Amino acid sequence: MTMKTKKISFYERRAAIAKALGHPSRLMIVDALQEREICVCELTELVGADQSTVSRHLSVLKNAGLVDTRKEGPMIFYRLRVKCLEGFFMCIENVLKENLEREEALVGG
Numbered sequence: 001m002t003m004k005t006k007k008i009s010f011y012e013r014r015a016a017i018a019k020a021l022g023h024p025s026r027l028m029i030v031d032a033l034q035e036r037e038i039c040v041c042e043l044t045e046l047v048g049a050d051q052s053t054v055s056r057h058l059s060v061l062k063n064a065g066l067v068d069t070r071k072e073g074p075m076i077f078y079r080l081r082v083k084c085l086e087g088f089f090m091c092i093e094n095v096l097k098e099n100l101e102r103e104e105a106l107v108g109g
Contacts, residue, residue, distance in 0.1 A: 020064035025035065025049065026057045029078075037079040075085060 010055075021027060025047045032038055032046055044054045058078055061067045070077045 017064045020060050020066060023057065023060075025054075026061055027065065029054075029057060029061065030066065030080065031089070033078060033080045034083075034086060037070070037077045039075050039077050041075070043078070 018062075021030065028047055029043055032043065038046075040051060040058070041056060044051050047054050047057070058067065062069065062078075066081060067078050068081050070079070077096070
């Protein structure tokens with residue numbers, strides 16, 4: 001494998017994770033899972049969608065390596081596999097804040 005091919009596959013894997021996080025419902029799910037393990041039934045209430053829709057979102061997150069599951073009887077509980085997403089979200093919040101400040105300066109200036 002050449003250096004260029006390695007680089008492309010590296011960025012493709014990064015993009016797959018970013019894409020998994022690229023939906024508001026999945027961001028809500030990940031945000032909730034930062035606090036604790038949660039069953040699908042609770043996540044459907046949080047997201048405001050039916051169980052099949054939430055299950056599809058969870059499948060995307062699981063395939064990206066972001067969440068794990070634990071089965072207890074008929075219930076499936078989800079938890080984050082990594083604890084580093086809070087820093088990622090803080091970075092996004094900083095970008096949003098800077099964008100807002102820039103927009104306000106343009107309108108006010």
